[in-house]
Amino acid sequence: MSAPGTPTGEAAAQFVAARLLAVIREDAGRADAKASFLLTLVVALPTLLLGITGLPHGRARAAPVLFALAVAGWLTGLGALVHAVLPRSGTRRSGPGLTYYADVLALHRDDGIEGIRNEAARAGRDPAVWLLTQAVDVSAILAQKYRWIRWGICSALGALVCATVGLLVG
Structure with missing residues (x-):
């Protein structure tokens, strides 16, 4: 038995869908903050290392390769982190839905304002499905952001290891 004031049925589904979407959007904001911080760090790291150690002048043959x-x-990591913070211009969803600015623009281009109005009315008939479709779209964007962040971190750490070994060898 549910507690008094607890939504049931469609209201409960809509509540859960809205909460899920809010949690996913919050995580997307955190992913952007992480990527921005890491991008700043990756951009500053070579300057910091070269400022402290200077260019290598050793005679070891391995140093230039390293x-x-x-x-x-470093360039791979930089590119991956830039890609993580760039805005997305589409979704992976191929079906109908009005959840993203690209959907609005596509509907307006194809059917004008009436197409947007019809899709909004369809979404209004089942708000829980509309919210869940948004959750799927934002989740796909979030998964891409975290994939690019992982690539950026791994590449930057590999670059740091190579530069450190190169400084020690050179």
Whole structure:
């Protein structure tokens, strides 16, 4: 038996869908904050390392190769983190739905304002489904962001290891 004032049926489904969407959006904001911080760190790291140690002047043959690998890893990490913070312009969903600005623009381009109005009316008939469709769209974006963040971190750490070993060898 549910507690007094607890929504049931469609109201409960809509409440859960809205809460789920809010949690996913909060996590997307945290992912953007993480990626922005890491991007700043990755951009500053080479300057910091070169400022402290200077360019290597050693005679070891491995040092240039390690520094080339470090630069490649740094550029890969930088690109991945930039990709994580860039806004997304579409969703993976191929079915109908009005959950993202690209949906609004596509409907307006194809059917004008009437197409947007019809899709909004359809979404209004089942708000829980509309909220869950948004949750799926934002989840796909969030998964991409975290994938790019992982690539960025791994690449930047690999670059840091190569640069450190190159400095020690050189």
